Amino acid sequence: MGDRPAIREGEIALPHDPAARTDAGLVFIGRIRSPWARGNCPKNISKARAEKPDTWIELKPEFAPALAGLTVGQPVILLYWMDNARRDLVVQAPAHVDAPRGTFALRSPNRPNPIAAATVRITALDGARIGIDAIDCFDGTPLVDIKPWLETIDIPPA
Template sequence: MGDRPEIRAGEVALGHDPGDTPDAGITFIGRIRSPWSRGDCPKNIGRARETGQGARIELAPEYAQALTGLSVGQPILLQYWMDRARRDLVMQAPRHAEGPRGTFALRSPNRPNPVSVSTVVITALDPEAATIDIDAIDCFDHTPVVDIKPWLETVDAPPA
């Protein structure tokens, strides 16, 4: 898995990498172009918005028609694969919390399947070039895109 960060006190790793035995295949539909790399990436989408730095989604050309119906100003659910995250941690020791927590109790990218999701806003759209500019993102440059869905208030907002 490349340069894997050290385990912090209280963290527990599996004895294997779940990515070594996949159950299903995922097709990456494009890449995110962001200004971020290891060491300077915001920890979440809220912090990413505070920087004022936007990002771009570059889809594979064959997905250009799939942008039909999207528009500038529209929020979308962007699902992306944190390809440089650890996949073997079941307990993590986040710096922002008192004591270790289970992976499923955190929004950390370190998880068995490092799928992240953020609600982002379309700031520019070029269907011919298969690109979407977005208001912000909290991932490294060239992060693979898994899927894009429209954010719908009647479906995606939790009940009052």
């Protein structure tokens, strides 16, 4: 894994890089475009929405036909690959919580498979370019999938 950043008090890292033990392959279907980079990226999508950023998806042209049926104004779920995240932390100590927590109890990008999910609203559809209302990832982040958000499926039971 090369030079790993120091861990915070209470954190636990695996002795190996999970990326070195892959079980499957992924195809990135495009890239997310945003004004964000290390140092100015909002911590979550609600903070990103407050900034009203110019954000969009650049889909690979061969996947443009897969957008058929989506409409402007529709919410969709984006799954994206946080390619700059650590993959070895199993316990993390973020500054905003009172004690270390397991990785699966956090929305941190640092996880064995750095997949992030965000529900966004489509603001424009123009060929392989999809405008979205906001996103909380660095410019150029690889996009794994787009799924329609469906109220009958995506709202947990009471």
